[in-house]
Amino acid sequence: MPSIGKDIAHDSAVTHVTGESVFLDDMPPLAGELLAGIVPFPLAHGKLKRLDLSAARALPGVAAILTADDVPGHNLFGPAVKDELLLVEDEAVFLGQPVAIIGAENADALYQARKLAAIEVEPLPPVFTIDQAIAEAQFFGNPRNMSRGDTDAAFATAENVIDGILEIGGQEHFYLESQIAIAIPGEQGQMTIHSSTQHPSEVQMMVAEVLGVPFNHVVCICKRMGGGFGGKETQAAQPAMMAALLAARTRRPVRFVYSKDDDMRFTGKRHPFKAVYRAGFNKDGIITAIDVKLYSNGGCSTDLSFAVLERSMLHLDNAYYLPNVRIEGRVCRTNLPSNTAFRGFGGPQGISVIENVIEEIAAVLKIDPLNVRQANSYGIESRNVTHYGQRLTNNVLPALFQTLREECNYDARKREIDRFNSKSETHLRGMALSAVKFGISFTRRTMNQANALVNVYQDGSVIVSTGATEMGQGVFTRIKQVVADELGILITSVITAPTSTDKNNNTSPTAASAGTDLNGAAAADACRKIRQRLATVAAAILARPAEGLTAESDHIRFADGLVFDERSPERFIAFGDVVCQAYEQRVSLGERGFYITPGVDFNRETGKGSPFLYYTNGVACSEVLIDRFTGEMSVTRVDLIMDVGKPLNPGIDRGQTIGGFVQGMGWVTGEELVYGEKGQLLSNSPTTYKIPNISDIPPVLNVRFLENLDSKVSLYRSKAVGEPPLVLGISVWLAVKDALRSLGTDAAGRLSIPATGERILACMVGDYGERRRVEFLARYLLDGK
Ligand code: MTE
Numbered sequence: 001m002p003s004i005g006k007d008i009a010h011d012s013a014v015t016h017v018t019g020e021s022v023f024l025d026d027m028p029p030l031a032g033e034l035l036a037g038i039v040p041f042p043l044a045h046g047k048l049k050r051l052d053l054s055a056a057r058a059l060p061g062v063a064a065i066l067t068a069d070d071v072p073g074h075n076l077f078g079p080a081v082k083d084e085l086l087l088v089e090d091e092a093v094f095l096g097q098p099v100a101i102i103g104a105e106n107a108d109a110l111y112q113a114r115k116l117a118a119i120e121v122e123p124l125p126p127v128f129t130i131d132q133a134i135a136e137a138q139f140f141g142n143p144r145n146m147s148r149g150d151t152d153a154a155f156a157t158a159e160n161v162i163d164g165i166l167e168i169g170g171q172e173h174f175y176l177e178s179q180i181a182i183a184i185p186g187e188q189g190q191m192t193i194h195s196s197t198q199h200p201s202e203v204q205m206m207v208a209e210v211l212g213v214p215f216n217h218v219v220c221i222c223k224r225m226g227g228g229f230g231g232k233e234t235q236a237a238q239p240a241m242m243a244a245l246l247a248a249r250t251r252r253p254v255r256f257v258y259s260k261d262d263d264m265r266f267t268g269k270r271h272p273f274k275a276v277y278r279a280g281f282n283k284d285g286i287i288t289a290i291d292v293k294l295y296s297n298g299g300c301s302t303d304l305s306f307a308v309l310e311r312s313m314l315h316l317d318n319a320y321y322l323p324n325v326r327i328e329g330r331v332c333r334t335n336l337p338s339n340t341a342f343r344g345f346g347g348p349q350g351i352s353v354i355e356n357v358i359e360e361i362a363a364v365l366k367i368d369p370l371n372v373r374q375a376n377s378y379g380i381e382s383r384n385v386t387h388y389g390q391r392l393t394n395n396v397l398p399a400l401f402q403t404l405r406e407e408c409n410y411d412a413r414k415r416e417i418d419r420f421n422s423k424s425e426t427h428l429r430g431m432a433l434s435a436v437k438f439g440i441s442f443t444r445r446t447m448n449q450a451n452a453l454v455n456v457y458q459d460g461s462v463i464v465s466t467g468a469t470e471m472g473q474g475v476f477t478r479i480k481q482v483v484a485d486e487l488g489i490l491i492t493s494v495i496t497a498p499t500s501t502d503k504n505n506n507t508s509p510t511a512a513s514a515g516t517d518l519n520g521a522a523a524a525d526a527c528r529k530i531r532q533r534l535a536t537v538a539a540a541i542l543a544r545p546a547e548g549l550t551a552e553s554d555h556i557r558f559a560d561g562l563v564f565d566e567r568s569p570e571r572f573i574a575f576g577d578v579v580c581q582a583y584e585q586r587v588s589l590g591e592r593g594f595y596i597t598p599g600v601d602f603n604r605e606t607g608k609g610s611p612f613l614y615y616t617n618g619v620a621c622s623e624v625l626i627d628r629f630t631g632e633m634s635v636t637r638v639d640l641i642m643d644v645g646k647p648l649n650p651g652i653d654r655g656q657t658i659g660g661f662v663q664g665m666g667w668v669t670g671e672e673l674v675y676g677e678k679g680q681l682l683s684n685s686p687t688t689y690k691i692p693n694i695s696d697i698p699p700v701l702n703v704r705f706l707e708n709l710d711s712k713v714s715l716y717r718s719k720a721v722g723e724p725p726l727v728l729g730i731s732v733w734l735a736v737k738d739a740l741r742s743l744g745t746d747a748a749g750r751l752s753i754p755a756t757g758e759r760i761l762a763c764m765v766g767d768y769g770e771r772r773r774v775e776f777l778a779r780y781l782l783d784g785k
Pocket residue numbers: 227228229230342343344471472473474475510511512513514515516656659720721722723
């Protein structure tokens with residue numbers, strides 16, 4: 001029985017629950033292991049005037065303290081642009097930037113040493129917000145542009161024009177396992193790094209560069225992460241580099257782990273954005289022109305900011321055909337920890353802009369936003385080319401909109417909500433149905449490659465290793481399914497090895513939702529080569545020349561752990577027996593597979609091309625209930641349909657869909673990053689930063705997959721699912737906006753992302769909303785009704 005398409009349980013389903021799964025900090029300390037920590041720079045921007053570490057160094061239990069002067073290789077690094085100093089030299093650019101790294105025998109010595117580090121600084125003026133950065137012209141690089149058509153001419157003839165600004169907040173990754181690395185020094189300058197990373201190859205290279213050794217001297221291993229969500233695509237490197245520096249100096253194993261609060265304070269987040277837009281549209285709400293300036297808050301260094309900005313510009317259309325469009329994007333330089341990848345990678349920010357514009361258009365025309373969405377939807381035969389020139393094939397968006405509209409009873413519920421809002425003095429309800437069209441592939445062509453190593457053992461059991469890292473998303477389970485089916489064996493015969501750079505070299509990060517597409521395809525390639533050789537061996541065994549059955553490997557089939565000739569299927573051999581024979585005959589039982597995504601290409605200069613192999617689509621309709629007195633909001637019902645092609649593993653895909661949706665819902669509702677005037681994160685712990693919890697899950701949550709067998713391009717007709725559903729969380733924000741619009745004030749127009757209870761309340765307070773509240777309270781208190 002093939003395992004593809006089945007609900008095979010997650011690789012770690014049992015071991016996560018029993019506690020058997022090992023996360024890095026569960027690894028018992030090695031003999032002589034040191035604990036590492038940093039001396040953080042105390043200001044968001046300043047000069048380092050004096051650093052006296054003598055008292056800290058003299059403390060018993062302190063093995064070593066290193067500064068920028070002790071870095072044998074490069075202190076300057078960065079995944080795209082080398083503009084990040086690991087350890088402060090003269091000037092620090094964010095609060096918490098490491099000034100020194102301490103290696104101590106235990107946590108107590110580490111804590112005491114941190115306190116004894118005498119550090120004198122001179123403040124420099126900091127920049128924190130996008131507005132400040134714009135005012136002071138603090139940008140990274142040049143503006144990025146994308147356009148199509150004649151936007152100015154289209155505005156000149158537009159029937160209606162609106163202007164607006166949308167402020168979009170960032171998001172803390174809130175992975176349960178903090179950034180962590182363990183460095184183990186080896187012989188002759190070699191180093192083994194255990195890292196909680198989405199990108200072992202980058203950790204390998206960054207560690208080698210900071211140590212000043214060739215790449216082959218460093219091996220990076222990642223068994224699993226306790227969540228990554230993009231936060232460990234580049235920023236797992238710093239803890240690894242710091243642990244490695246201490247390990248190289250002391251010749252002892254070193255463990256570096258951030259506490260939850262320090263991780264929240266000192267590492268990057270989803271980029272906050274600000275969008276300034278102008279949209280032209282006709283009386284039916286069809287968008288004829290749009291001009292958008294996008295600003296992202298990049299933090300103190302480039303990191304992945306340009307790739308994130310680019311993806312936001314490539315997703316600004318979302319599900320809608322924009323004939324005349326002009327987008328300019330800029331990355332702001334601020335004195336915050338460098339912002340980084342986060343599930344959706346800029347896509348959600350770009351998409352929220354167009355979805356907001358659609359709501360505003362509907363408000364002006366006083367028509368249902370869903371009608372505006374459907375009127376602007378990409379078409380099937382026409383209106384099907386994106387603003388960057390990629391043609392949509394197999395476009396399911398029109399069908400998705402209409403199907404969900406009917407399935408969730410949209411129109412009747414909408415009328416009911418209108419009636420409710422006109423009567424209720426205590427609550428407001430709102431509902432919105434929005435879509436996602438998410439481009440699958442790394443926007444940088446080079447990254448769309450993967451290799452895999454498959455080893456078959458003499459009993460027929462198999463180990464597969466790829467560059468894919470397991471962060472909870474189930475990529476290991478999916479890759480096991482691929483290997484099992486390609487070799488026609490049971491999934492219980494396959495194990496996924498911990499990701500390790502000595503088995504798979506030059507790997508891409510597990511990101512862009514492409515982990516299975518890329519690494520699964522590479523594993524399948526390796527399996528096919530092995531199968532070919534085994535077929536030759538099996539053909540010779542199964543041949544019965546006297547009966548006319550010649551040895552022809554083309555007719556050999558592999559299924560259910562058995563190998564047979566399709567012309568005579570009643571006779572078969574066990575897979576393990578074929579393997580033994582192959583071994584006897586000195587036939588290779590290991591193979592390396594390789595895959596590149598075909599066709600993808602995008603020209604950054606012209607902003608044109610087809611960067612994506614395909615799109616993953618979905619729609620969701622969310623309904624919310626708001627307390628008019630407190631602003632408290634709850635999501636009462638969600639209906640969601642995803643098009644993930646032919647799901648590789650419906651159970652895991654469902655988990656990803658719900659998890660992604662809820663994470664997106666958190667971003668646009670309760671999760672708010674609040675900073676103090678020194679740029680210190682005030683919402684820096686689980687008590688002050690509110691991610692959705694179990695009671696925030698909508699009581700009605702209908703999730704299903706669209707049966708889409710037409711998606712032919714990807715692995716077994718499946719589609720990537722990791723990030724796209726997050727975008728559908730935006731429908732919750734749109735539903736809040738819808739509720740506020742029923743007040744008939746300008747409240748809805750003032751709503752920003754996230755719509756926290758506090759902000760919803762602030763929007764409602766205003767002439768009409770406030771008067772209604774006061775009247776109600778007066779009646780309630782004076783008349784008792
Ligand atoms: N799911 C879990 N449980 N934990 C995670 O950290 N990361 C998301 C998504 N789903 C994540 C997750 C992100 S940001 C991406 S890009 C994809 O998983 C990466 O994995 P994939 O390519 O195998 O889908």
